Amino acid sequence: MAKYEKIADDLRTRIRAGEWAPGAKLPSETPELTAHYKTSLPTIRQALSVLAAEGVVDKVHGRGNFVRKPRTVVVRTNERHQWEKDRARQSEQTRLQTGATEHDTGLTVSDLVFRAEFRETEAGEDLATLFGVPVGTALLERTYRTRYQEEDEPFNIARSYLVHDVAKGNADLLDPSQEPWPGGTQNQLFTIGIELDRIVERITARPPTAEEAEELGLKPGVSVFVLRKISYDTSGQVVEVSDVTLPGDRTEMVFTTPLNRW
């Protein structure tokens, strides 16, 4: 076993044993750790980079290395979909009160900041197949970023696609200044006569790309969930496709599967 691995193992063990509390500063790379482990600086740094990649340690330039604190997580359930459907036909007053994200997180609307960007695009192979339309069909692409009021970086990025010809059934749907829309996508679809039958979510997990790390403000040692949500109407037609990126260190997803009785 390499020296840097031994050092990483030793530090990991000591951290787990509670020698340093979460948030506490580790000894400095130079001169403390190099002296303690009787080795050169690059070797110490290599050991620490292993722990940073595991999410055990936060490296902070100019301040030191710290034991990473667990992040407060945002729970995202699949019950939000039925909940949103039930609200879709309610009065605007009711719909205004809470959105699906607030429903999941228990936060109030004022804690969160949304930003929406709309543009028209053409269906590629992938989306054309899903929607069952020819490649090149006009789509409405809507990008949403949600963040906490007191933070700089969004904690989720969602890109939603609708067939443009369908969406234009209600001119307000093409207008980003109408966002955030009270009642969410299911109410929007309701205004153009669409009822959802089911929602399918496909989830993968991987390290963020350079762009995602940048945009979500992710440190090394954080994974992302990549979620594709596909909404089907009551005729089995795909009516909305949404790609959502969520930081793994602050998201917990909960799926409840009810079973038929014997």
Add this chain to the structure above:
Amino acid sequence: MAKYEKIADDLRTRIRAGEWAPGAKLPSETPELTAHYKTSLPTIRQALSVLAAEGVVDKVHGRGNFVRKPRTVVVRTNERHQWEKDRARQSEQTRLQTGATEHDTGLTVSDLVFRAEFRETEAGEDLATLFGVPVGTALLERTYRTRYQEEDEPFNIARSYLVHDVAKGNADLLDPSQEPWPGGTQNQLFTIGIELDRIVERITARPPTAEEAEELGLKPGVSVFVLRKISYDTSGQVVEVSDVTLPGDRTEMVFTTPLNRW
């Protein structure tokens, strides 16, 4: 921007542009890349380590650096639960044919190898609360590893917990040599008079711990799904808790949420 970041960006762009196909070998660190970017070896290696952490590049000792190929993924659906419930009361002959993993993956039983380890343990705070039993209650802990016949490392590790007093209602349930059990856990519960009402899965994503990377044979730049599956019987009681670790680069999870009609 640091020199190694520029090099990483440049290589990432060239890889995305298809300059090297998936699986192709990149130029050697020395002397090719050091000469091309007119820099020292450690700087080149730092750039490559960034790409390895993103999962873009595979570093292979003694052979070279390669463009990482997408892994063939194993799909895991939540429909497996209803499927397994429907089978739980079928004849052994029927149950023998296929298990839930084969149902999801489309593989046959003979492609997969299972290993089961059983032991008795005591409920900690966490599990005691879930099961609604006192801390220290005897639990049956069952660890399962599933792997492809032709591979060395398992692609999933599952640790299942049952209350020992409940499980001993059928002595066969305490015997690891009965595994793999035709019809899975839901049939096992059926033999002791338990019917499931719903299954709740809580999912997080993060980089693997050192132990997980070791046990699942994960390369740097792979995330894991950590899934806690909680099974409730028809009286609302928790009857099984299962913690599953799945490699993010070869697992896709699919959850279908049916919605009630208006």
Add this chain to the structure above:
DNA sequence: GAGTGGTCTAGACCACTGT
């Protein structure tokens, strides 16, 4: 044995943070 990546050293200099 040739080619290639992995580890490690010793030290210089830069950049960021807080007093």
Add this chain to the structure above:
DNA sequence: CAGTGGTCTAGACCACTCC
């Protein structure tokens, strides 16, 4: 300004893969 981490160099030697 002192303390601390970030980048980079030049080179030595080891370990793995494949012919």
